[in-house]
Amino acid sequence: xxxxxxxxxSKMYNDKIQGKDFRFEITGEAVTEGYLTINExxxxxxxxKSIDREKYPCFHVIFNVYDTDTNQKIDKELAFDVEVKDIxxxxxRFTKFPKTFTVNESQAEGSLGVEVIAxxxxxxxxxxxxxxxxxxQQTPLEPNIQAKWIDERTVHLNFTGCFDYEKAKEYKITxxxxxxxxxxxxxxxxxTLNVRDTNTHMPEFKKKEFQTEVHExxxxxDVFRFxxxxxxxxxxxxxxxKFFFISGNEEGIFKVETDPKTNExxxxxxxxxxxxxxxxxxxxxxxxNIEPFTKCVNGKLIKQDGKLYRPDSISVTITIIDDNDxxxxxxxxADVYEKEESEPGRVLFTPxxxxxxxxxxxxxxxxxxxxxxxxxxxxxxxxxTKKMDRESPFVDDDNVYKIIIAAIDDGKPPAKSFCxxxxxxxxxxxxxxxxxxxxxxxxxxxxxKVMIPVQDLDAEPYSGPFSFYFDDEEDKKHWxxxxxxxxxxxxxxxKPLPYGNYSIPLRMQDQQNNEGHETLEVVVCDCAEKxxxxxxxxxxxxxxxxxxxxxxxGILLFLILLLTFLCNSGREPLKELKDEGNQTLxxxxxxxxxxxxNAEPVLSSPKTVPDGIKQTSITRxxxxxxxxxxxxxxxxxxxxxxxxxxxxxxxxxxRTQEGRSMYSSLASNRMSSYRNKSMxxxxxxxxDLRSDYNLTGQVERKMAVIAxxxxxxxxxxxxxxxxxxxxxxxxxxLDKLSLSNLGDNLQFLDDLGxxxxxxxxICQ
Numbered sequence: 001x002x003x004x005x006x007x008x009x010s011k012m013y014n015d016k017i018q019g020k021d022f023r024f025e026i027t028g029e030a031v032t033e034g035y036l037t038i039n040e041x042x043x044x045x046x047x048x049k050s051i052d053r054e055k056y057p058c059f060h061v062i063f064n065v066y067d068t069d070t071n072q073k074i075d076k077e078l079a080f081d082v083e084v085k086d087i088x089x090x091x092x093r094f095t096k097f098p099k100t101f102t103v104n105e106s107q108a109e110g111s112l113g114v115e116v117i118a119x120x121x122x123x124x125x126x127x128x129x130x131x132x133x134x135x136x137q138q139t140p141l142e143p144n145i146q147a148k149w150i151d152e153r154t155v156h157l158n159f160t161g162c163f164d165y166e167k168a169k170e171y172k173i174t175x176x177x178x179x180x181x182x183x184x185x186x187x188x189x190x191x192t193l194n195v196r197d198t199n200t201h202m203p204e205f206k207k208k209e210f211q212t213e214v215h216e217x218x219x220x221x222d223v224f225r226f227x228x229x230x231x232x233x234x235x236x237x238x239x240x241x242k243f244f245f246i247s248g249n250e251e252g253i254f255k256v257e258t259d260p261k262t263n264e265x266x267x268x269x270x271x272x273x274x275x276x277x278x279x280x281x282x283x284x285x286x287x288x289n290i291e292p293f294t295k296c297v298n299g300k301l302i303k304q305d306g307k308l309y310r311p312d313s314i315s316v317t318i319t320i321i322d323d324n325d326x327x328x329x330x331x332x333x334a335d336v337y338e339k340e341e342s343e344p345g346r347v348l349f350t351p352x353x354x355x356x357x358x359x360x361x362x363x364x365x366x367x368x369x370x371x372x373x374x375x376x377x378x379x380x381x382x383x384x385t386k387k388m389d390r391e392s393p394f395v396d397d398d399n400v401y402k403i404i405i406a407a408i409d410d411g412k413p414p415a416k417s418f419c420x421x422x423x424x425x426x427x428x429x430x431x432x433x434x435x436x437x438x439x440x441x442x443x444x445x446x447x448x449k450v451m452i453p454v455q456d457l458d459a460e461p462y463s464g465p466f467s468f469y470f471d472d473e474e475d476k477k478h479w480x481x482x483x484x485x486x487x488x489x490x491x492x493x494x495k496p497l498p499y500g501n502y503s504i505p506l507r508m509q510d511q512q513n514n515e516g517h518e519t520l521e522v523v524v525c526d527c528a529e530k531x532x533x534x535x536x537x538x539x540x541x542x543x544x545x546x547x548x549x550x551x552x553x554g555i556l557l558f559l560i561l562l563l564t565f566l567c568n569s570g571r572e573p574l575k576e577l578k579d580e581g582n583q584t585l586x587x588x589x590x591x592x593x594x595x596x597x598n599a600e601p602v603l604s605s606p607k608t609v610p611d612g613i614k615q616t617s618i619t620r621x622x623x624x625x626x627x628x629x630x631x632x633x634x635x636x637x638x639x640x641x642x643x644x645x646x647x648x649x650x651x652x653x654x655r656t657q658e659g660r661s662m663y664s665s666l667a668s669n670r671m672s673s674y675r676n677k678s679m680x681x682x683x684x685x686x687x688d689l690r691s692d693y694n695l696t697g698q699v700e701r702k703m704a705v706i707a708x709x710x711x712x713x714x715x716x717x718x719x720x721x722x723x724x725x726x727x728x729x730x731x732x733x734l735d736k737l738s739l740s741n742l743g744d745n746l747q748f749l750d751d752l753g754x755x756x757x758x759x760x761x762i763c764q
Contacts, residue, residue: 020074024040026045029059030082101113115155139171144159199293203228210316215320216321239289243287248282267316326355327408329418337423351380363379363406388425432514441522463511464486466509
């Protein structure tokens, strides 16, 4: 309808305007927006332009009348609403729909899973806003696709029939939304539907029969390859082949895998089987796809049911050749139970063996790590040849000794099988408790107790806890066992003890009173932070330049003296000279009886030497007559040298004339040698004496050997003259020394040094 503006719509009246000059006025959004106006004199209301109802469905208008003379309201204001009448000026429009979607070829008829929504903005619940959605066009026409209403705005797409990928891969669907207004208005939408190929073709074998030969008890891979053909889209689940056994593989010996690239079937033998004779195995193998088979026939979807479409199959013949089978142990593993330390010779185990291919076989021992058993070659009897020790390193943590035996038949080639025999050893009480450490340290400056760890190689109930006892009752005066029962004992000193070494004999009993005897060496000392004895001698570990220089000079001097000695004594080679050290005890012949003497020798004060050992030095003056020297100067030089060196010797007491005669002869021969040798040799020997006392002893013994040779030639012997040394000792012997003058402080006896051990061993 065509409307001319301004368009009259109404006229306003007021009964109080008679006899007065007046004017009309309207206000509101419609006036402000320029849609409405009024004639001030007549009250006629006009529409100035078209109004969009969807934007302004209603206007609120206020009407007033004024006295023109006074400009006052003549009457109360009048308010009213102006509704805009709807016309069908908006078609329904699609607000939600997929432009493209995909369905499988095997989709069953019904819903396609597509939702479409449309909307009409005209006045609700009128014909102008009511609409329908329909499929107005479809290419191709089959299957038939429809729009099914869900509510007043929504439809779902459904179809009847089936899709065929080979006939149509894509569909164009045109939807129309049309309202019921006058005139009716509509809009359209186009949707593209794609079809995905699925398994609509059965795979087929290119070859129907296969044959081969294999050996029994062996595994094979890739024995055959079965090529197949499939017309579906490659590399999809509708194309990939899946092989299965129809018959002949009830034991699961064979397996067919699919090659993912070529789609071929790979035939394998995956399980060993022993056949008594050569056997022919018939197999039937089928093939299908991973995805189930479907097909669209005459507008209907048909699924595989085994009647209309059967999977393709082939026949496979495998000839399995019987080989020489090894003997079979029954069972292949055996357990034997034996008590350890049992007497050898008993039969421990006799195997049972079955061989389907041979009646003759022999046995051999394959593994016997401790050589404890033997095997009978004909019967397989296993006998013990030695006593078995459960604590042996060849027995595992479960007290099992393992051996392996073999049975070998007489086939060609011979076949062999093995049997594992586990000998379970039962423990007996064949081990005594023993100390883990025979020597322990007791820190006298920290505590008075040390723990005694004990071990017993036996197991329960032949091991700990243990009982501890002193083997010597005298030890109870100084020590106490606390605890005296348990997995380890404790040794407690009852009073402070002097630092030194203590030997404590102990008895230890296990739960069955099997007793072990051992001596515990306890070192009582002053300990450092880590419970270790402090060093006896605090030596500096840092040497400066002068220190290294003195060491080098000393080594050079020693080498020069040694070279000089070797040159001067070149006439005869040295004869097995032993350096027995400063404290070597010389064993003499029988010294005879000693005279009883109770007098105490006068001892000089103890002197501390570098190794920390306190020794009582008895100084002996050694002076020889001047006539034994070439001149007086030599005599004085030798005398001064001997006095300055202050050698420490024990005074030997020769109890018999034989002893004194021996010593006099040795000294006489030595002096004869001095007279017959040149001054150069004497000077060399004297230099050696000053440099090293050990070397001096060697030279003197060498000179004695030379002197004995000269004495046989010249037969020269002179008496040895001693100077008067004053009043001798009241004792005829030093066999017994009384140390009562030292008081009770005997602690220095604990540190006499390693060389004292040799003297102690000889005395014992």
